Amino acid sequence: MKKLIFIFIATLSFFCIAQEKAPPEASWDKLPRWRGFNLTDKLNLEWANEAFKEDDFKLISELGFNFVRLPMDYRIWIVDDDWNKINEKVLKEIDQAVEWGGKYGIHVCINFHRAPGYTVAKPAEKYSLWEDDEALDACVRHWTMFAKRYKGIPNSRLSFNLFNEPSGVTDDEYFRVVKTVCDAIRKEDPERLIISDGLSAGSRPCFKIKELKVAQSCRGYIPFGLSHYRAEWVGGYEKMAMPEWPKTNLTGIIFGPDKEELQAPFVISNTMPFKMKLRLKLEMVSDKSKLVVKADDKIVFSREFICGPGKGEWKMAEYKPEYEKYQNTYDLEVNADIPSGTKKISLENTIGDWMYFNEIGILGGDMEFKIKLEHLWGRNPVRLDLSTSGFKLVNTEDVLDRKWLWTQTIEPWKKLEEEGVGIMVGEWGAYNRTPHAVVLRWMEDCLINWKEAGWGWALWNFRGTFGILDSGRKDVKYEDFRGHKLDRKMLELLQKY
Numbered sequence: 001m002k003k004l005i006f007i008f009i010a011t012l013s014f015f016c017i018a019q020e021k022a023p024p025e026a027s028w029d030k031l032p033r034w035r036g037f038n039l040t041d042k043l044n045l046e047w048a049n050e051a052f053k054e055d056d057f058k059l060i061s062e063l064g065f066n067f068v069r070l071p072m073d074y075r076i077w078i079v080d081d082d083w084n085k086i087n088e089k090v091l092k093e094i095d096q097a098v099e100w101g102g103k104y105g106i107h108v109c110i111n112f113h114r115a116p117g118y119t120v121a122k123p124a125e126k127y128s129l130w131e132d133d134e135a136l137d138a139c140v141r142h143w144t145m146f147a148k149r150y151k152g153i154p155n156s157r158l159s160f161n162l163f164n165e166p167s168g169v170t171d172d173e174y175f176r177v178v179k180t181v182c183d184a185i186r187k188e189d190p191e192r193l194i195i196s197d198g199l200s201a202g203s204r205p206c207f208k209i210k211e212l213k214v215a216q217s218c219r220g221y222i223p224f225g226l227s228h229y230r231a232e233w234v235g236g237y238e239k240m241a242m243p244e245w246p247k248t249n250l251t252g253i254i255f256g257p258d259k260e261e262l263q264a265p266f267v268i269s270n271t272m273p274f275k276m277k278l279r280l281k282l283e284m285v286s287d288k289s290k291l292v293v294k295a296d297d298k299i300v301f302s303r304e305f306i307c308g309p310g311k312g313e314w315k316m317a318e319y320k321p322e323y324e325k326y327q328n329t330y331d332l333e334v335n336a337d338i339p340s341g342t343k344k345i346s347l348e349n350t351i352g353d354w355m356y357f358n359e360i361g362i363l364g365g366d367m368e369f370k371i372k373l374e375h376l377w378g379r380n381p382v383r384l385d386l387s388t389s390g391f392k393l394v395n396t397e398d399v400l401d402r403k404w405l406w407t408q409t410i411e412p413w414k415k416l417e418e419e420g421v422g423i424m425v426g427e428w429g430a431y432n433r434t435p436h437a438v439v440l441r442w443m444e445d446c447l448i449n450w451k452e453a454g455w456g457w458a459l460w461n462f463r464g465t466f467g468i469l470d471s472g473r474k475d476v477k478y479e480d481f482r483g484h485k486l487d488r489k490m491l492e493l494l495q496k497y
Contacts, residue, residue: 007150023066023107023156026193028215036067045075052097058303059106064495066485069458071113093382102157111161114487115139120165132171140184147188155193167199171208174259178209180379205416216421228435241436245442246401252357252373256289256349266347268384275340276364280357282332287325288352291338296344301336402445410453425457429466432473447497
């Protein structure tokens with residue numbers, strides 16, 4: 001009798017664990033709040049082409065997560081670069097990943113990171129999925145193959161994410177392709193959950209495809225200069241400014257009369273009664289400029305900067321033939337004395353094109369304040385208030401923080417969600433060059449927003465430069481964990497939300 005009771009309790013315990021691990025139900029109009037990772041083992045034929053690993057699924061489940069996205073390159077499962085020849089061995093490796101998802105209570109989302117006729121990676125595809133019927137036909141055949149292969153697996157366990165970050169395509173062109181592929185999938189598996197990335201590389205919702213009854217996936221890479229700081233595949237990555245979070249989105253460009261429509265003073269309202277020193281760090285001048293600093297209406301500093309070839313006080317002279325002007329790079333500190341009792345400090349550019357300062361600071365009494373400025377084109381300088389607590393923005397829209405993230409990344413998609421479309425964040429994260437403390441502050445603001453919105457997310461990636469394991473960050477104290485280097489702080493932050 002005792003033996004039977006033990007068997008009953010053991011069976012009941014197993015059933016409860018299985019129920020607890022079972023992924024939540026999912027439908028195109030209401031996606032669960034999945035939490036997980038992208039597994040990039042089959043991301044690229046040339047440099048990321050391995051079998052998926054059971055240990056990843058096991059560990060993801062043990063750590064409390066329930067979702068993986070598999071961004072894959074279709075070239076990995078074809079033979080001799082022939083769309084019509086399929087390598088069954090590779091498909092069985094994908095089958096195994098789907099099975100492990102079921103075993104460990106993890107939803108598996110299959111994604112064509114490179115689809116026949118479309119990719120964000122290099123090399124580009126020979127044909128265009130949006131324009132060439134041959135590419136679209138091949139894409140349909142491949143998705144049909146997966147639909148047949150996994151027919152009957154419930155949507156709680158499996159979904160299809162059609163194309164990674166579509167860009168360079170109109171809403172109408174996208175609708176035509178998505179409809180064609182969806183029709184083919186549903187002919188084989190009518191109830192399959194399909195997720196489509198938003199347009200403009202996943203940054204913009206596509207209201208046009210709502211009628212196709214597909215969920216949509218957005219991205220969490222805003223601001224891009226933080227998420228992709230010094231990422232080698234990004235053009236001009238060497239010149240990226242060190243990211244901060246939260247941060248002020250202040251332009252340090254002061255336009256001259258050559259840009260009359262943009263010319264405006266940089267104004268600081270001051271309440272401190274003592275005399276101060278204004279410190280400016282000059283980074284660039286286009287053609288020529290004249291900086292005039294006023295304390296109230298009195299000029300306290302005036303200096304011209306004239307660009308040209310050869311050596312000078314600049315670090316580098318560069319001629320821009322498209323503008324027929326020199327744009328020289330400086331590393332120069334400019335100082336101006338501000339008398340006591342000054343109520344308003346203004347910086348003006350009274351001749352020439354434009355000049356750019358990357359930092360502004362104040363030294364007075366026993367206090368020193370400084371604030372970073374950005375090279376933001378086409379924006380008038382903002383107004384600052386200066387008090388004993390430091391610089392404060394008059395226009396709070398120029399503060400990049402959690403509230404700003406909500407307006408930029410949540411509100412546009414909430415409008416689509418209100419029309420009955422399920423939303424999730426298919427990719428997000430920050431590259432390993434971004435300072436760790438900055439990453440964690442930014443990540444928490446993203447996570448708080450997504451929890452409030454009720455959206456799931458998948459970090460890019462699990463193992464690797466964006467992930468919690470083996471990320472290669474130089475400013476992290478790693479923990480040895482199951483043969484990996486674990487970023488414990490990032491893991492605990494993800495588990496918190």
